[in-house]
Amino acid sequence: MELREKERLKEEIIREIENNREELIKTTKYIWNNPEIGYQEHKAKEILVNVLEKAGFQIQREVGNVATAFVAVKNGKGKGPRVAIMSEYDALPGIGHACGHNLFSVSAIGAALGISKVIEELDGSVVVIGTPAEEGTVPNAGGKAVLIEEGVFDNIDAAMICHAEGRTIVERLLVAAASIEVVFTGRAAHAGGSPHEGINALTAGLLTINNINAIRQHFLPRVIVNPIISEGGITANTIPDKCLLKLSIRADKRNVLSAVMDKVENCIKAAALVTDCKYEIIMDKKIYEDLIPNHELSLSFREALENLGVDYIEREEANYAWDAGNVSYVCPTIAPYIKIGNENLVGHTEEFKEASNSETGFEGMIIGAKAMALTAFDYLTSPDLRERAQEEFQKKIAGE
Structure with a gap:
């Protein structure tokens, strides 16, 4: 033309x-x-x-x-x-x-x-x-x-x-991003009378965050992992039997995001292993690719x-x-x-x-x-x- x-x-x-x-x-x-x-x-x-x-x-x-x-x-x-x-x-x-x-x-x-x-x-x-x-x-x-x-x-x-x-x-x-939820399940018990009978789900959540913080120096530039605890118990005199974490994970490329998500899952597994909690990872949204x-x-x-x-x-x-x-x-x-x-x-x-x-x-x-x-x-x-x-x-x- x-x-x-x-x-x-x-x-x-x-x-x-x-x-x-x-x-x-x-x-x-x-x-x-x-x-x-x-x-x-x-x-x-x-x-x-x-x-x-x-x-x-x-x-x-x-x-x-x-x-x-x-x-x-x-x-x-x-x-x-x-x-x-x-x-x-x-x-x-x-x-x-x-x-x-x-x-x-x-x-x-x-x-x-x-x-x-x-x-x-x-x-x-x-x-x-x-x-x-x-x-x-x-x-x-x-x-x-x-x-x-x-x-x-x-x-x-x-x-x-x-x-x-x-x-x-x-x-x-723009970056690649994923949103995940992690549900830790433990066992409730009286925090004063029988704490040894409990399995503390909140501890698993806290350990997960600490584990992630321990490896942050190894993250590549533009990698962001932002966790929050949205549920971690109801009363202070009860061992929490449930903890809900929500995490936003971002990386500059989709393959880097995948690798970071694997590391985050290892942090979750380690926390569950130490505390004897069970866990479930939920992804109810699509991964947004870079x-x-x-x-x-x-x-x-x-x-x-x-x-x-x-x-x-x-x-x-x-x-x-x-x-x-x-x-x-x-x-x-x-x-x-x-x-x-x-x-x-x-x-x-x-x-x-x-x-x-x-x-x-x-x-x-x-x-x-x-x-x-x-x-x-x-x-x-x-x-x-x-x-x-x-x-x-x-x-x-x-x-x-």
């Missing part, structure tokens, strides 16, 4: 997103005003699907055995790459949309509407994947990991999503931001985790952060919630839609970009 023709189509993409600006803002306001936690996002899913259905997308209203997940597809004039734009729309318990998912679920829809305007002149397909339960606050959280396991991301060639922030950051390298932004795709996203006149930070590391990382191990993926307010915004706060329903937030949503749409267009129309992105992806996966 000639450069002049590409520029014409890009202008149509931008114009289509602008033409839908008011509907997109109306949609994001509705989702902000109707917050739903993970796997309960029925209203959000329905309004997003309705916008796409009206635009001629083929809809699957339930995928991967998840009631609030969906797939919407619009095909081009011939076979070609399948580019996925991911939409996440769950809220936080209690506070609502204090992570901006109302904005960038709709940003994904805006990007898809832009591409759909020109897709019939291109080879390939644009695929919107609705991915519930990103926030790690519900059982089986990590909706993208669930959908990967169910095959929803099979045959996807590249994927993208944006997230809200106080700054615009194109490549943010995010590997595809640099070649990121260069295209950067170019789009520059053409839109948007300042950005090229690259940084952060100890946050996001299930978009799991997708980055499946296909070339980008997950940029987009400015929605002042640069000191902190996620999961009332201030962030208000920014998610502000004019600056709406503008960030539109910027994300345009930049994703232009990046998807580049991937669909540039065999050279596809080759470079896939080559980089294969090297990173092989060298993990």
